[in-house]
Amino acid sequence: MIKINDLLIPTLDDVDFSSKKILVRIDINSPVDPKTGNLLDDSRLKAYNSTIRELVEKGNSVVLISHQGRPGDNDFISLEEHAKILSKYLDTDVEFIEDVMGPYAREKIQNLEKGRVMLLDNVRFVSEELIEASPSQHAKSYLVRRLSPLFDGYVNDAFAASHRSQASLVGFPVVLKSSAGRLMEKEVSALAKIFNPDDYPKVFILGGGKVLDSVRIIENLVKKRLADRILTGGLIAELFAVAKGLDIGKDNIRVLEKLGILSLVPRARKILLMGGPIEIPVDFRVEKEGKVIEEPLNKLTGVIKDIGTTTTGIYSSFIKDAKVIVMRGPMGIIEDERFREGSKTLLVDALESSGYLIIGGGHMISMLGNVTVDSNKVHISTGGGALLLFLAGEKLPALEVLSTSGVK
Numbered sequence: 001m002i003k004i005n006d007l008l009i010p011t012l013d014d015v016d017f018s019s020k021k022i023l024v025r026i027d028i029n030s031p032v033d034p035k036t037g038n039l040l041d042d043s044r045l046k047a048y049n050s051t052i053r054e055l056v057e058k059g060n061s062v063v064l065i066s067h068q069g070r071p072g073d074n075d076f077i078s079l080e081e082h083a084k085i086l087s088k089y090l091d092t093d094v095e096f097i098e099d100v101m102g103p104y105a106r107e108k109i110q111n112l113e114k115g116r117v118m119l120l121d122n123v124r125f126v127s128e129e130l131i132e133a134s135p136s137q138h139a140k141s142y143l144v145r146r147l148s149p150l151f152d153g154y155v156n157d158a159f160a161a162s163h164r165s166q167a168s169l170v171g172f173p174v175v176l177k178s179s180a181g182r183l184m185e186k187e188v189s190a191l192a193k194i195f196n197p198d199d200y201p202k203v204f205i206l207g208g209g210k211v212l213d214s215v216r217i218i219e220n221l222v223k224k225r226l227a228d229r230i231l232t233g234g235l236i237a238e239l240f241a242v243a244k245g246l247d248i249g250k251d252n253i254r255v256l257e258k259l260g261i262l263s264l265v266p267r268a269r270k271i272l273l274m275g276g277p278i279e280i281p282v283d284f285r286v287e288k289e290g291k292v293i294e295e296p297l298n299k300l301t302g303v304i305k306d307i308g309t310t311t312t313g314i315y316s317s318f319i320k321d322a323k324v325i326v327m328r329g330p331m332g333i334i335e336d337e338r339f340r341e342g343s344k345t346l347l348v349d350a351l352e353s354s355g356y357l358i359i360g361g362g363h364m365i366s367m368l369g370n371v372t373v374d375s376n377k378v379h380i381s382t383g384g385g386a387l388l389l390f391l392a393g394e395k396l397p398a399l400e401v402l403s404t405s406g407v408k
């Protein structure tokens with residue numbers, strides 16, 4: 001068992017999963033190249049080897065389930081390519097099933113032999129998966145009712161999605177003997193150890209496009225006074241610039257409006273009024289009439305795509321003095337080579353600083369590439385939003401339900 005705050009979470013040491021059929025929730029949600037639809041990074045796909053290999057070596061048949069992207073986004077794709085990459089890293093065939101809970105998938109699961117591994121298709125193809133609901137409600141979902149009778153147990157290794165109270169993450173432990181996987185165990189144990197709320201100064205570098213998640217994270221950090229500075233980039237920076245009453249230009253306002261982000265301005269304003277230590281960029285890298293230029297805030301005429309060089313210089317000075325640096329979400333649209341500079345510069349500064357770096361998020365860890373890091377100074381988490389909410393002391397639904405699943 002692992003004890004996290006007041007939770008006791010069963011691990012693979014606490015359940016007898018051998019010669020059984022096990023459903024394993026992983027999070028292989030990865031950055032996708034909008035032009036080709038191919039995965040831009042496979043860091044998350046190599047993270048589950050130890051859990052899958054351990055289950056296979058114990059003679060289990062292993063069925064993997066994961067999501068990719070969100071409906072309507074260009075990274076909302078099938079998991080066929082993911083299965084090929086998993087096969088490469090596991091050095092065993094991971095059979096891709098182009099179904100999630102239909103008769104074809106159920107038949108393939110029933111006939112899966114001992115020691116074999118298969119990957120179901122994107123679980124977010126099932127509408128129920130996108131509903132945030134309680135474990136008991138999700139236990140009654142078609143997904144859980146159709147799949148759980150085919151399994152002897154459930155393992156949740158998807159730390160990066162553990163902040164989502166969605167069917168594949170919280171429904172199965174209600175009805176199946178369950179445990180955390182080895183990655184989940186490693187992530188929560190390591191983070192609980194390395195993150196000391198008393199370390200000072202703690203600098204958070206928050207970017208990316210998941211603005212609602214980030215506002216929730218920042219509200220927690222500010223309420224608990226866990227951050228000494230919060231350096232913003234990506235769409236989060238644009239939200240706080242608007243919240244400060246600054247003019248980001250009509251094109252950028254239109255982008256925020258289209259994404260429904262303007263509705264978050266009152267919450268961002270409240271964070272500022274609470275004295276949130278929010279820093280926003282003073283300049284941006286923008287695209288205008290097909291050209292890439294830099295423009296100062298309040299004189300923006302182009303579409304924001306990255307933070308500017310003056311901003312990276314200012315942010316770097318804060319990073320240099322930090323004892324702990326937490327990075328999640330890129331500063332710019334890193335899928336486009338032209339807008340990676342801001343994230344790259346801050347990442348190098350953070351790696352070279354004397355502070356301890358915790359970096360997470362599907363897109364942000366893709367910026368690391370093959371850089372070797374000093375594990376005494378850097379913790380690379382597979383989680384992004386989940387990482388930050390965990391550090392901010394928030395309850396993660398998928399962890400909570402594991403602690404109550406008991407060892408059936």
Ligand SMILES: Nc1ncnc2c1ncn2[C@@H]1O[C@H](COP(=O)(O)OP(=O)(O)O)[C@@H](O)[C@H]1O
Binds near residue numbers: 304330333385
């Ligand atoms: N200024 C921006 N405008 C629009 N999208 C942005 C901007 N900056 C970053 N993004 C987008 O943010 C996304 C990554 O955000 P997010 O998923 O929150 O990060 P992570 O995966 O690291 O947790 C990328 O797809 C990137 O294109």
Ligand SMILES: O=C(OP(=O)(O)O)[C@H](O)COP(=O)(O)O
Binds near residue numbers: 164361382383
């Ligand atoms: O990529 C993820 O989170 P992240 O963007 O915070 O890294 C997780 O897979 C959760 O994905 P979601 O934010 O679409 O639920």
